[in-house]
Amino acid sequence: MAIDLVTRNAWGARAPKGSYSPLSSTRGVKVHYTGGRVDPAIITDHAKCVAMVKSIQNFHMDGNGWIDIGYSMVACPHRKVFAGRGPKHVPAANGAGLNSGHYAVLGLVGNAGLVEPTDEILHGILDAIEYLRAEGGAGREIKGHRDGYSTDCPGGPLYAWVQRGAPRPGGGDPPAEPGTPPWPGRLLKFPPVMRGDDVRTWQTQMKRIGFELDADGTYGQRSRDVCKTFQRRVDLDDDGIVGRLTWEASFDAKP
Secondary structure, eight states, rough: OOOOOOOOOHOOOOOOOOOOOOOOOOEEEEEEESSSSSSSGGTHHHHHHHHHHHHHHHHIIIIIIOOOOSSSSEEEEOEEEEEESOBBBBEEESOOOTTTEEEEEEEEEOOSSOOOOOHHHHHHHHHHHHHHHHHHHEEEEEEEEETTTTSSSOOOOHHHHHTTOOOOSSSSSSSSOOOOOOSSSSOOOOSSSSESSSHHHHHHHHHHOOOOOSOOOOOEEHHHHHHHHHHHHHTTTOOOOOOHHHHHHHHHHOO
């Protein structure tokens, strides 16, 4: 099923009060809940979903002083996905210092009332994730807001689903990509020439995403040049060193 996108114009979004910070790619997406009571009546009345998203935007702009709603996208019980800040823009909901690492997707459940996410909400969250991967360079990670930030969000039921790997309700796979090999724990750099299976693993991935590079297990001048080019592409410091951030970004990259 293609995403059932509710554009900002369609849900009556206010214009942002400033310019978004650009975002070319992320490690993935963090899943959120509202943190308050959600009226179970939204399950049968989509107009209530629209009103709720408007209310959240108003709170974020007028209460938090943000330029716009803090979420990238919002999924409701009708498997509709509301455009928030959207792809290629830094969200505000993940917490200070954490927003450029992941997009933020809200599922319309809370800590009272509608607590258990419906299948359609879960489908909507996954539709949003697939959209952010296709349009915003989102990486493979699907995490909860509480991963890396001290909060109960996204609540027990939704977080348990995230921890199970975010499966599609009724079967089917989540929008997962091949897993990232764990970072080897050492910096790959030149000079001097470094050799090893970890070098070969990284070189093989660079070849897979389109770079001309021999996967010979030797990190020399050519490997450093490829690394620097890739780092500039994903807005990392172009030091030519494969550390944890560069390693993870390399395996998140699309061919």
